[in-house]
Amino acid sequence: MNIYGSLIVLHLLGACVWVGGHFLLAGLILPQAYRVRDTSLVYRIESAYASVGIPALLLEVSTGLVLAYLHLPELASWLDFSNPMGRLVGIKVILLLLTLALGFDVRYRLFPKVETDGLAVLKWHVSLITILSVLLVFVGASFRIGWMY
Numbered sequence: 001m002n003i004y005g006s007l008i009v010l011h012l013l014g015a016c017v018w019v020g021g022h023f024l025l026a027g028l029i030l031p032q033a034y035r036v037r038d039t040s041l042v043y044r045i046e047s048a049y050a051s052v053g054i055p056a057l058l059l060e061v062s063t064g065l066v067l068a069y070l071h072l073p074e075l076a077s078w079l080d081f082s083n084p085m086g087r088l089v090g091i092k093v094i095l096l097l098l099t100l101a102l103g104f105d106v107r108y109r110l111f112p113k114v115e116t117d118g119l120a121v122l123k124w125h126v127s128l129i130t131i132l133s134v135l136l137v138f139v140g141a142s143f144r145i146g147w148m149y
C-alpha cells in the first residue's frame with residue numbers, strides 16, 4: 001500500500017471512531033443518562049474523550065492536513081473558494097474550527113454546570129458536534145465523488 005492509501009485508511013479509521021462514538025453518545029448514552037439522572041456520566045465521557053475521542057480527532061487532523069497538502073501543495077489556495085479543491089479544504093477547516101469551539105465550550109463551560117443543572121445542558125452541543133462530524137464525512141467524500149464541485 002502506498003503512502004496516499006495508508007493515509008486514507010488511517011483517516012477513515014479515525015472517522016469511524018469519531019463519528020461512531022458521537023452517534024453512541026448522542027443517540028444512546030446521554031438519553032439513557034437523562035432518564036436516570038446520572039450526572040456521574042460526565043466523568044466517564046471525559047475519560048472516553050481523553051483515551052479514544054481526542055486521539056481519533058488528532059488522527060483526523062494530522063492525516064487530513066497531509067491529504068489536503070497532497071491535493072493542494074500551495075497553502076494559499078486552501079481557503080480559495082473559487083477553486084473546487086480549495087473550497088472543500090476550506091469548508092473542512094471551518095467545520096473543524098466549529099467542532100473545536102463547541103468542544104472547548106462543553107469542556108470548560110458546560111461540564112462544571114452538570115452537577116447543578118443536569119445533563120440536559122449538554123444536549124445541543126453534543127447534537128451539533130455529531131451533525132458537524134457527519135458534514136465532515138460528507139465533504140470528505142466529495143473530494144472523490146465530486147458532489148460539491
Ligand code: HEM
Nearest residue numbers: 015018060061064065067068092096136137140141143144
Ligand atoms: C473529525 C474530522 C474529520 C472526519 C470525520 C473526516 C472524514 C473524512 C472522510 C470519511 C473522507 C473520505 C475519504 C475517502 O475518500 O475515502 C475524508 C476525506 C478527506 N479529508 Fe477528512 N475528515 C475529518 C477532518 C479533516 C481535516 C481536519 C482535514 C484537513 C483540512 C481533512 C481533509 C480531508 C481530505 C483532503 C480528504 C480527501 C482525501 C482523498 O480522497 O484524497 N479531513 N475525510
